Amino acid sequence: MSMNYAFKALSDPTRRKILDLLREKDMTAGEIADHFQMTKPSISHHLSLLKQAQMVYDERKGQNIYYSLNTTVFQDLLKWFIQFH
Amino acid sequence: MSMNYAFKALSDPTRRKILDLLREKDMTAGEIADHFQMTKPSISHHLSLLKQAQMVYDERKGQNIYYSLNTTVFQDLLKWFIQFH
C-alpha cells in the first residue's frame, strides 16, 4: 500500500521542502542539493525515499537526473484528509 | 510549527488507524486499545503524540479519558496538500 510510504516520506521536513521546491519547477539532484546544507548523498537518499513513495519521477538527461512531482499519490492523500473534514 | 508534529504523527500506521477510529466516534483510551494487539501503555504513547500534534482532544470523564478528533490541524494539512494538486 503506497500511502504508507507516502506518509513516511512526508514525515521528514527535508523531504517536504524538496517537494515544495519541485512544485516550482523540475530540478536536477544537484540543483535540489544546492538548497540544503547537507551532502549530496544525503539528498540522494531522501530523493530515493520520495521515489519509493511514488511522489516524484526521475528522468536522466545526459549527466543530470531531473526530478519532478508525481501528483497521483497526492490525490489519494487528499482524499484521506478530506475524510477528516 | 505544529504541522511538523502532525506529519510525524501521521507517519505511523497505528496512529493513522486511531484517527480513523475516532472518525466514527469518540472513544476512551481503553476502547481504542481494544482495537490493537498492543499494550495499553504503547497506545497511550501514540495518543500522547497525537495530542502533541494537536490532532486529538482528551477529556477525562470519571475513570475514563475520552479521545476525540481535533480537526483544526487537518485543515492546515489539507491546504498544504491542495498546493500539490
Add this chain to the structure above:
DNA sequence: GTAATATTTAGATAAATTCCTAAATATCTA
C-alpha cells in the same frame, strides 16, 4: 481508607532513521 479499574509515566531495548565519508557508476568531452 482499601480495593478495583482506567490510564499514564518511567525506564529499557531493539529497530528504524538520518546523516556522514568513501567508493562506484554513468555520461560527456577532448
Add this chain to the structure above:
DNA sequence: TAGATATTTAGGAATTTATCTAAATATTAC
C-alpha cells in the same frame, strides 16, 4: 580512452522511534 562532472550506492555512527514491563496516579465504590 582518460579526465571531469553528476549522481548513487555502501557502510557506519548517532539519534529517534516503537514497543515492552513495572510502577505511579486518578477515580470510583464499598
